């Protein structure tokens with residue numbers, strides 16, 4: 001077959017792999033394959049079924065003392081968010097919003113990062129409709145995902161245990177409190193990635209910190225320390241990393257004992273005037289990103305990251 005185009009990542013990788021093999025006889029190829037798989041997996045000869053270890057899920061949801069904790073759990077990948085994780089977080093938020101035993105909801109990360117944002121490999125697995133289909137379905141999922149944060153009816157808290165990048169930062173403008181370790185940083189390198197702001201940040205950031213500071217972050221990609229983000233109003237309070245978990249969870253447990261209906265009604269009073277505007281901003285940002293994901297600027301940035309030519 002002719003060599004697939006540069007942006008057809010999967011088929012190009014397959015084509016290169018086939019080409020590298022040359023004229024290997026089919027039987028030899030089969031034997032090499034079986035030998036390789038056997039050497040990789042000691043259990044591959046037994047049942048063939050792979051059970052997930054408990055706690056190996058990419059999003060771990062737990063509930064205790066009236067607090068629902070949604071924990072991003074891909075520490076080796078800096079908690080980069082895959083398509084499946086967006087869907088799981090969305091479902092968790094929908095379920096907890098209806099759960100009478102859940103008073104406060106927390107989003108946090110496992111390991112040294114809060115989250116490195118969108119998983120940049122999300123756009124590399126091309127369906128039959130190609131990159132256009134990926135961009136379209138990505139834009140719809142992004143819009144649904146952010147809508148769910150806009151509409152979330154109970155107190156929503158971010159426990160930012162380490163550096164945050166991209167959508168993990170922009171969403172913070174929709175949270176009711178943001179507690180950060182002093183190790184956390186806040187980085188939205190959209191322009192460097194050929195992308196544009198999402199998570200309603202094109203509206204919430206100028207409102208929270210004023211247009212000048214918001215533009216430094218959203219257009220020029222300035223990274224803030226936790227103390228800088230707190231001074232700008234994006235973070236509620238910063239804690240020393242050594243006591244972060246202990247102090248924050250003690251406080252959250254106390255908040256979760258407050259009367260839940262009073263908290264829910266106060267949140268509605270504070271937020272409801274903005275909801276229509278936020279949904280409109282979210283729709284606009286999702287459409288703009290759909291176009292960006294098809295652009296050469298964005299594709300080159302992703303290819304550079306995947307081929308390890310660039311990092312933040």
Ligand SMILES: CCCCC/C=C/CC(=O)SCCNC(=O)CCNC(=O)[C@H](O)C(C)(C)COP(=O)(O)OP(=O)(O)OC[C@H]1O[C@@H](n2cnc3c(N)ncnc32)[C@H](O)[C@@H]1OP(=O)(O)O
Nearest residue numbers: 076077078080116117118119120138141142166167311312
């Ligand atoms: C439905 C779709 C919605 C889309 C919404 C859009 C959102 C926009 C954004 O979120 S933009 C932000 C995108 N994120 C990034 O650009 C971050 C990219 N990552 C990095 O630059 C670096 O990895 C780092 C600075 C976060 C950390 O650097 P460090 O040197 O400490 O660690 P490594 O680079 O070695 O990372 C360890 C492994 O984790 C993988 N990884 C990290 N982040 C991502 C990511 N965002 N996407 C995919 N993979 C990521 C990294 O590749 C390493 O994997 P490896 O061990 O297999 O090499």
